[in-house]
Amino acid sequence: MRLDQYEKELVAIAEEIDYYLMKSGASKEDSYDVTQDVLVKILESNLVLPLEKIRAWMYRVAVRTYIDTYRREKRYREILQREFFRQELTRYDQDNGSELYDLVLELATSYRLVIDLYYFQGFSVKEISHILGYSQAKVKVTLMRGRNKLKIMIKERGLSHEELI
Known part of the structure; x- marks a missing residue:
């Protein structure tokens, strides 16, 4: 007992x-x-x-x-970010040659990763937060800021919609 x-x-x-x-x-x-x-x-x-x-x-x-x-x-996420995502970005760029993707590659790493995972890899905000170890709110804010930076880059270069696709 x-x-x-x-x-x-x-x-x-x-x-x-x-x-x-x-x-x-x-x-x-x-x-x-x-x-x-x-x-x-x-x-x-x-x-x-x-x-x-x-x-x-x-x-x-x-x-x-x-x-x-x-x-x-944390080490695992760093390895994923450093190795896997860099290879994915490079492979996509070579395969498609999209000027939009060239602009994405010029973004800071944090924006580039989130934008790549969301738009080009098709992951949801929830999945990205799990992959990168961010909160969902941080993923959403990073997406918004990355999109805003892309808009500025597009305007600065005077690119049209057709040139980006």
């Missing part, structure tokens, strides 16, 4: 950690995964600490696990 109470306390602490991580900016899925990882680590290590100490241990492990996960995902 005493072990059941200990397990219930562990689950309650895990739920508290899950809420804490989401409140701190982690996605629901990430916070759940991290919390599960913490519980698995407890089981794998056969760790039995008093409840006063286990709570602090679980929080410490959860925060470290989340930071490691965040760093790994």
